[in-house]
Amino acid sequence: xxxxxxxxRTNGWIDLNVSCPSWSIKNYIEDDNFTYVNGRYPSxxxxxxxxxxxxxxxxxxxxxxxxxxxxxxxxxFITITNLPTDDLNGNPIETEVRxxxxxxxxxxxxLELSVDxxxxxxxxIRATNHKPYRTTIQAYDDED
Numbered sequence: 001x002x003x004x005x006x007x008x009r010t011n012g013w014i015d016l017n018v019s020c021p022s023w024s025i026k027n028y029i030e031d032d033n034f035t036y037v038n039g040r041y042p043s044x045x046x047x048x049x050x051x052x053x054x055x056x057x058x059x060x061x062x063x064x065x066x067x068x069x070x071x072x073x074x075x076x077f078i079t080i081t082n083l084p085t086d087d088l089n090g091n092p093i094e095t096e097v098r099x100x101x102x103x104x105x106x107x108x109x110x111l112e113l114s115v116d117x118x119x120x121x122x123x124x125i126r127a128t129n130h131k132p133y134r135t136t137i138q139a140y141d142d143e144d
Contacts (some may be wrong), residue, residue: 087129099113
């Protein structure tokens with residue numbers, strides 16, 4: 001049986017992969033916002049470029065951090081820039097930055113991050129049609 005990937009026409013997000021006879025693919029499409037491409041394209045690695053209708057590999061989020069250590073005083077900042085602001089099909093998105101479980105939605109591609117307690121902080125960044133990014137920063141106190 002052939003494989004199909006069902007995707008959202010508004011942002012290119014691949015919603016479902018199915019194997020079925022060609023005559024039955026329409027049974028898997030719930031409304032007019034969705035359509036399909038031939039082939040199996042996992043949503044973790046691919047999105048559909050709406051201008052061409054072709055599946056494309058998601059790019060890796062590549063933020064820029066001005067440093068990886070910060071003083072744990074609530075006043076020293078790490079600046080994170082170059083965060084995604086659109087879904088690669090021209091639609092604006094919120095990029096989700098999680099810092100040790102706390103979520104920060106970002107619209108403008110930039111984040112200034114400060115912390116009050118010393119320790120290691122895990123940063124996870126997710127955005128529609130992009131591969132996630134993970135890193136760790138260190139926060140130190142005055143006595144280090």
